[in-house]
Amino acid sequence: MPEPEDRCLASLLGRRKPLTRKLGRDYALSMALYATGNYDAAYLAGLIADSKAMREADFEKWIL
Structure with a gap:
């Protein structure tokens, strides 16, 4: 598991939405x-x- 500071790239939500539609x-x-x-x-x-x-x-894996 990555270190806590490596777990978040702080990507902007607005950039994820177009990517979601594309994928x-x-x-x-x-x-x-x-x-x-x-x-x-x-x-x-x-x-x-x-x-x-x-x-x-x-x-279950995602929730726990």
């Missing part, structure tokens, strides 16, 4: 982004996650 729903990418431990990447992962493709174990 669309992508289960594999969302899981990879979440696994980085970076807060910004995890936020983006939540925006692009395909809820229909996610398993119950995926949701």
